[in-house]
Amino acid sequence: MNSVMVDFTLNGEPRTVTVKPNMTLLEVIRDEFALTGTKEGCGQGECGACTVILDGKAVDSCLILISQVQGRTVTTIEGLGKDGSLDLLQSSFIEAGAVQCGYCTPGMIMSAKSLLLKNSNPSVDEIKRAISGNLCRCTGYTKIIKAVQLAAMNARDGSAGGEK
Amino acid sequence: MLQAFDVIRPRSLADALDAIADGNATLLAGGTDLLVRIKKRLLKPQLVVDLSALSELTEIEDEREQIVIGSLVTHGQIVESTLANRYLPVLVQGCATVGSPQIRNTGTLGGNIANASPAADSLPPLTVLDARVIIQSLAGKRELSLDAFITSPGKTQLRSGELITGIAVQKMQDNERCLYRKLGQRKALAISVASVAVRMAFDPAIRTSSASGIAFGAVVPVIRRVPELERMLSQGPLDLQAIKEISERAGEFCAPISDLRASAEYRRNMCSSLLYEVLYDLTS
Known part of the structure; x- marks a missing residue:
C-alpha cells in the first residue's frame, strides 16, 4: 500500500499530509491532527457524529476517503471559535441547555453551521431538515432546535450574546 | 480502519479511462455506499480509482x-x-x-x-x-x-x-405534472419501504391525462415503467372513482420481497396507497 500526499485547508490553515490511502477524513482529523472534537459514532453515515464542513457543506467525514479532500477546505468544530472565544452556535448550545452527554454535539453544531452559512433566518422546519442527519439520543432535539434559533437571532442582532 | 488498498486519483477523464482500462479498479464517486461496503467487507478492492478530480x-x-x-x-x-x-x-x-x-x-x-x-x-x-x-x-x-x-x-x-x-x-413540458412519494420507516435516513414516481400531461379542464409515466421503487427487482397502469390513466376522466380503481390494481404490478423493513403484503398495499395519494394530489 503506497502512501498518498494530500494538500487541503483545515480550519483555515493550509496542510499537507502523507498517509495511507485507506484512511478516512475522520481518521486523519483525529489521528494525524489530534482534533478529537469530531466523533465517530456508527461509521456508516447514519448518525452524523462525524459531521464536518467540506467546501461549505455538511458531510459525514467517516465516509470520505482522504484523497477526496485534495485541494478542498475542511472545517471541524475546533475551527469555529476565534481567538479563544466561542462561535455563537457553541454559546447558544450552552445557553439553551442543548448538550447532555455531548457526543452528538460537535456534529450537530457543524450541521447547524452549514445551515446558517446559507440561511441567516431559518424556520423550525429548515432547522429540523438541516439536522435530520444527526442523531441525538439524550435531548429529544427541542433544546437543540432552540439553540440554533438563538444563534441565528443573536447573529442577526449582531449582538455578542453569550460570547465570552 | 479500512482494509488496505491503493488509491489513484486521475486528473482528467482521459487519465481515468486509462486507469480503469484493465478492469481491475474499483470506482469511487461520492463514496457513501462504497465505503460502507468496504467497511462491512462486502467488497475487497485492491485498487480504488478516486474520481473526485474530474470536475468535468x-x-x-x-x-x-x-x-x-x-x-x-x-x-x-x-x-x-x-x-x-x-x-x-x-x-x-x-x-x-x-x-x-x-x-x-x-x-x-x-x-x-x-x-x-x-x-x-x-x-x-x-x-x-x-x-x-x-x-x-x-x-x-x-x-x-x-x-x-x-x-x-x-x-x-x-x-x-x-x-x-x-x-x-x-426536459418535462409545461403541461406536465409530476410527483415522487416515498414511504420510509422515518423521515430521514430511511431506506424506502415503497415509493412511486408519477408524471402526467394533465388537462385540468377535462380532468384527463394524455400521456403518463408510473414507476414504483423498492417493490420490484428492477425499477421499470408500468405501461398497464399508465394506459389506465389515459382511459377517461380521472375522478376519485377512477383514481381508486387504478391505484387498487397497483399491487398486481409489484413483486415485493419481505425483509426487516416490511412484509411483501404490506409493501403491495402501500403501493396502492402511495399511488392513490399521488394521483389525488396531481389531479387536484
Whole structure:
C-alpha cells in the first residue's frame, strides 16, 4: 500500500499530509491532527457524529476517503471559535441547555453551521431538515432546535450574546 | 480502519479511462455506499480509482431539448439546481429524500445508478423521465436507456473499463405534472419501504391525462415503467372513482420481497396507497 500526499485547508490553515490511502477524513482529523472534537459514532453515515464542513457543506467525514479532500477546505468544530472565544452556535448550545452527554454535539453544531452559512433566518422546519442527519439520543432535539434559533437571532442582532 | 488498498486519483477523464482500462479498479464517486461496503467487507478492492478530480463530470447542462447531468453531480446539487427544479422537478423530489443532508452532499447520481439498488430514490423519477445513461471507455462513448442499463438488483450493463459519465433526460413540458412519494420507516435516513414516481400531461379542464409515466421503487427487482397502469390513466376522466380503481390494481404490478423493513403484503398495499395519494394530489 503506497502512501498518498494530500494538500487541503483545515480550519483555515493550509496542510499537507502523507498517509495511507485507506484512511478516512475522520481518521486523519483525529489521528494525524489530534482534533478529537469530531466523533465517530456508527461509521456508516447514519448518525452524523462525524459531521464536518467540506467546501461549505455538511458531510459525514467517516465516509470520505482522504484523497477526496485534495485541494478542498475542511472545517471541524475546533475551527469555529476565534481567538479563544466561542462561535455563537457553541454559546447558544450552552445557553439553551442543548448538550447532555455531548457526543452528538460537535456534529450537530457543524450541521447547524452549514445551515446558517446559507440561511441567516431559518424556520423550525429548515432547522429540523438541516439536522435530520444527526442523531441525538439524550435531548429529544427541542433544546437543540432552540439553540440554533438563538444563534441565528443573536447573529442577526449582531449582538455578542453569550460570547465570552 | 479500512482494509488496505491503493488509491489513484486521475486528473482528467482521459487519465481515468486509462486507469480503469484493465478492469481491475474499483470506482469511487461520492463514496457513501462504497465505503460502507468496504467497511462491512462486502467488497475487497485492491485498487480504488478516486474520481473526485474530474470536475468535468460535476456540471448540470442545458442542451436544448434535454438536460445532461454529470455523473459526479451530487443529490444536493440537483436539489439546489435551477435547471433541475425547472425542467426535472420529479428528480429533485427524489434526490431530496436520499439519506440525509450529509449523504446528499456527498453521494452522486452516477453512483446511485451504478449501485442499481431497487430502493434507490433517484431511480423511479429517472425511470418515468426515460433517462439515458451515457457511458465512456477508451473504446468510445455509448448510451443506454436506464431500464436497459440495470439488469437485476446491483447489476448493470457497465462493462469492465467503462465509466458512467452522465445521465441525459428530456426536459418535462409545461403541461406536465409530476410527483415522487416515498414511504420510509422515518423521515430521514430511511431506506424506502415503497415509493412511486408519477408524471402526467394533465388537462385540468377535462380532468384527463394524455400521456403518463408510473414507476414504483423498492417493490420490484428492477425499477421499470408500468405501461398497464399508465394506459389506465389515459382511459377517461380521472375522478376519485377512477383514481381508486387504478391505484387498487397497483399491487398486481409489484413483486415485493419481505425483509426487516416490511412484509411483501404490506409493501403491495402501500403501493396502492402511495399511488392513490399521488394521483389525488396531481389531479387536484
